[in-house]
Amino acid sequence: MSVKANALANYAGQLYTTLVGIVVYPFYLAWMGEEAYGLVGFFIVLQAWLNLLDMGMSPTLARETARAATHQGEQWQLLRRLVRSLEIIFLGLAVVMVLSIVLGSDWIASQWLEVKTLSHDEVAWCIVLMGFMIGMRWLASLYRSGIQGLERQVSLNVANVVIATFKFVGVLLILQFVSTQPSAYFEYQLAIAMLELVVLGGMFYRLLGGREQWHGFSWDVLRPVLPFAGGVAYTAGIWVLMTQLDKLLLSSFLPLSEYGYFTLVVVVANAIMTLTMPISRALMPRMTGLLASQEEAQMLRLYRRASQFIAATLLPVAGMVALYGGQLLYAWTGNMEAAQWGAPILFWYALGNGLLAIGAFQYYLQYAHGRLRLHVIYNTVSVLIVVPVVVVAAWQWQAIGVAVAWCGFRLLSFLLWTPFVHARFAPGIHRDWMTRDILPCAAATALMLLLYQWLGLSLWSLSRPWIFASLTAMGIAILMVNALVSSIGRDMILRRLQERKHARATH
Template sequence: MQTKRSVIRNTALSYAGQAYTLLVGILIMPFYLGHMGAEAYGLIGFFSVLQAWLQLLDAGLSPSLVRAVAHQQGADLADRHSGRLLRSFEIIFLPLASLCCIAMYLGSDWIAVRWLNAKELSTQTLIECICLMGIVIALRLYSTLYKSGIQGLEQHAWLNIANVIIATLRYFGGLFLVSTISSDPVLFFEFQVLVGVVETVIFAARAYQQMPTPSWLTGFDWQLVKPIIPFAASMSGTAVMWIVLTQIDKVLLSELLPLNEYGYFSLVALITTGIMMLSNPLAQTLLPRLTVLMAEGRRDDMHALFLAANRFVCTFLFPLAALIALHAHEMVYAWSGDEPAAEWSRSVLPWYSLGSAIMAVSAFQFYLQYAYGQMRLHIWYSVVSAVITLPTMFLAIHYQGAFGAAIAWFVLRLVSFAIWPMIVHQRLAPGIHSLWLRDIIRISVMTAVGLAISEPVLRMIASESRINTFLGLAVSGLITLMVVAASYKPLVTKISVLFSKPSL
């Protein structure tokens, strides 16, 4: 019972912190578009893609640190070496972060001239921004490492308070900068470097406090790192494939589309990334807890927690993604106030929205393998998916542009979702697949029912006003969510019991 309360508390804290970070980013980003222009906003979108690809320099070490620290929580105090392990990873990261900065500096001219299709921004502006991007990404490598150690210690309250502070500084500070001081993209990325330094220092200080090393001169400890290498290698390979699956379309479109249209596509990418990130807070608390339950030999409890978490995420994600897909134009216009962006997104966003929800739920198969410490299946899945995705995306984008990328994204995710979970469940936990499938079918059907019921209400509330349109979408989503939640029998039973109790 204590474990269950702990997971619920930590998940609630994670959702509160990351919901704030996500919502602030989603709400403020359209203002960047308005103040900086579509091309500069497209440059910010390109930075997000670079950041995703260059995080591969992490080489699987950060998630490995989470697992190693979580494992040590159940060990004797004398057997805990998390501080020395953190120092070893810091030393490994030093040449990687340096390589990131050097590569971005050397490649900035080629990217600015040969890759990006800018018409308004000067080549020199693009070069300076790209160089600054390399510094920000290098800082993020270290801040992610320190966050991973704190996450492994399950200090979710502190972690999310710190994330809220950093997000406030990054987004509100950036908005103040571009709206009142200067909309120069170079100044914007200089500010991002400053925020990156502050973020890294804050998380490093906490990590050193909670995982102290014997001394400042403590060096690399091969004996601690060696047992982690196989898991880190598998995580690194998985990360490469994950980046290919989620970012190859963004890379190809960044070269194909004019930079202003890539700015519109970045709005679509922000929405769909937000959908996938909604499961991240749960994953932060779920992965260490699943690992601990397996280490304690409580496999049935681990399976029950896995199914409950999957059910919870689907209950929220499916209605949200379906609502966005059904009303893509209205959603983007109510959000951004930019009619060209809304019109451009009309045919692209629906498929990306649905595909992103499927991908977020598919990640639960990775969580199960992570808990068992058996990543071989996931590596093979990632390799096969990448081999199929690369040529499919290339051909789709070559012949149909952004629309082709959207259709390919959805179809690939749907086919994978129909096949892969059954294989994972049969290999690791054969008894859970029927329960998992029943939840997926129930939530999918009831999402369609909820949208059908709420459509007249949306039409009644929505108008040419952005506020009314947004309110109509919110009411429709709430109705759909209630319909889905009401279809879960244990929840309905609990509510019935509460209402049927006699008054005193």
Template sequence: MSLKKNILSGYVSQLYVTGVGIMILPLYIKYMGAEAYGLVGFFTMLQAWFGLLDMGLTPTIGRETARYRGGNITALAYRQLYRALSLIFLVVALIGGISLFLVADLIVEQWLQVESLDMGKVVVCVQIMGIIVALRWLCGLCRGVIAGSERLVWLSGFNGLIATMRFIAVFGSMWQFGFTPLVFFVHQLVIALTELVGLWWMGNRLLPSKADSKETIGWSLKPIKPVLRFALTIAFTSSIWVLVTQTDKLILSGILSLAEYGYFTLAVLVASGIMVISGPVSSAIMPRMARLHSEGKHDEMIQVYRNASQLVTVICGSAAITVAFTAEKLLFAWTGDGQLAQESAPILRLYAIGNGFLALAAFPYYLQYALGNLRYHLIGNLVTICLLIPSIIYAAKVYGAIGAGWVWVSLNGMLLLFWVGYVHSKLEPGLHAKWLLIDIAKISLPVFFVLWGISLLGLPTGDRIVEFGVVAALSITALITAVFTSSYAKTVISLRVRNG
């Protein structure tokens, strides 16, 4: 499967999934209420924290699938590894899901700031959350097999279908049974089961046939030993990633009322779209780079790395800069609520910039993943978390959501400027200056100055249609500017034009 097709299909899927999820939010708040949506925001955060139990297994099965496809491990060894990981996934899902189910009442009574919702029904909602996050976590094993097999076109289409059922079809359920959190979460439970079945079906189709092996696959955890070090390193770094990206949300969920937390979640979710649209690139290049490295094609691997960096800068960089300049207009055009837009815009602006920094600062991880050595990623994340957690706790308690936002943008900016350069100097000497100046700064700085110059002239204001038009115009301007300052994007476009 073509890398370009994988990236394109991934982007179409992610844009749809993210777009549907974001565009539908005002309707959630309108029909369910801000406090009920705060419960949805808590559910989203809970899913992220459940990722701590992954133990590096999902990225490991993805990488080993790519290695199997590249001929580096046998079909029998791969099947044995898959079966061992399946056992672990199932056990961890049961333990995690049951634990969340049992402590649901404590979460509601001791942590969440519930004001008007029925406490008993909120407890039931949190119990259902425990089941859902366990089911969705089980999907990780199958997703790893599908992504590692580079069947991302199918995966993208399936993700779009599930997103439609999750975000849009839920209104049919609530229209029929009531716009309540309980109806919402029961619907999500049904969709989580559907998602697991679909991914399991495709994942099993991609596994090597049992009939092709004369030896018994067996039931043993021994096949994990050869990849244990890699898996545990990823497990630790994944845990750090959850701590880095979710600590502020966890702290604020216990400080803010559910209604206020709903508004905070809304702003952060819009900003998270910047990270989400970088996902298809990482999903596509990680198995490709791992395969190129295993085949000894080092120069090709680095070229894939640099091209992907430019692509993320063009898309995520221009998006982050646009949101920073149009945060209040964007929120008003989207929700029609002037007060919400005014209060949430500063949070959105900070998190958008911080996520733009983070999308680029994540690239050395992809390089280390391909090389099979995450040592520097591990060290960097340790330093990051030691700085982040106390800073977030202090800033969130003293300054609330704005304080958390300033910590977020400052820390990610420092990571991009200093730590990425250090990692590049260790893994690929001579790369960093070209990467930073040509693949990032040459693209993002012109976008910033163009939008800054336009904003100095004064942006028109008016009703939602006018504000939407302003945001759309600036978004297109930013994207066009980014495309024509990227050597990779210009090359792709010129080839397309030449080939008709």
């Protein structure tokens, strides 16, 4: 499969999943209530923290499957033995994970969460269900990574769309006709987690193929990938600490009802990052394969074009969400209190996530080369700075404090760290990368947003559908400008015009 086909499939799947979530989340809030929705947010944070037990094995499997697909032969048999070894490790850790959550459910419900209206038993049972669900989704992530590494992302996204439909839309039937209690929500999601595990596991095994006997745990196969996996695990752990510590602390500092509002802010801000996931999933295996085939120049060309595409499409989204976050939250939920509470917080998270999405490209270079030493050093220094800052900000200023701290650190990282990584892995690329790939789109986006402010456009007086329509039109206008100022956009436009001209000439 081509990078374009995989990227388009990823975008289609991610767009569907994001849009269906956007549509149904307001129903969750309205039907379940703020505290129950806060439990949904707590589950998302808990799942992110327990992914630390992955220990870098899922990204490692994705990379090894990409390498095996390039070389085939004996490498393919080694891959099958690696898969079985990782399955055994994942299954054992999943059991430990589930038991830990089940045994700690009573303490979490009574001591950590600030619950006012929901019963203690209801909250504790929901946490038990969370534990089983997290264990299953975590094991399914191993198979998902393998499918991504094999670049069978069209099939994967078809499966993701079906599962997302059951996960997001199907539960509305439960809430509407069975019960609005949070336990009903989590019991249904547990059943979908079982379905997801079976479907993805079956897909991956069919792709591996072969009738050879599957062996058990093999330390000899696992040992060579441990240095790379260790680097990924360490950096992933620090990454979870930096990106989820604020959300974990606020789950205790904020009342559960306000944490429900905060969850809405996080969902919108994270939607910015999800726009980069499809391209990164298609990009990293292909970059790894190109380097393995000694095609570094082609790899760097792909890297720059992908960077420019993300800058042209993502910066307008981040800017619009930051500037019109309150209107967006109100149009989405119909809850004015949630919109007013979340607007100033969303401003900083949206800008920070926009910077993060662009700055993440330097990691893709390190991943493709399989050398993560610099990434380990960077994350080690970062966590020593970020953790105390976030703890103080959450304690003193709660949500707004951690949002400002998040954006500030992302800006410093982008300005200082990205050029350093480029100098080590792609010498001479940074100036062109900044001036030709990133800055034109950033400048065009900023100028368009300033124009909107100068025009004094007021959206609060509009109805909710018209707010959505207005924001969409404003965002599309910025995208069109970026298509003209970016070289990749101009190339696409010129190519289309030439194709039409050729088609007319032949007729």
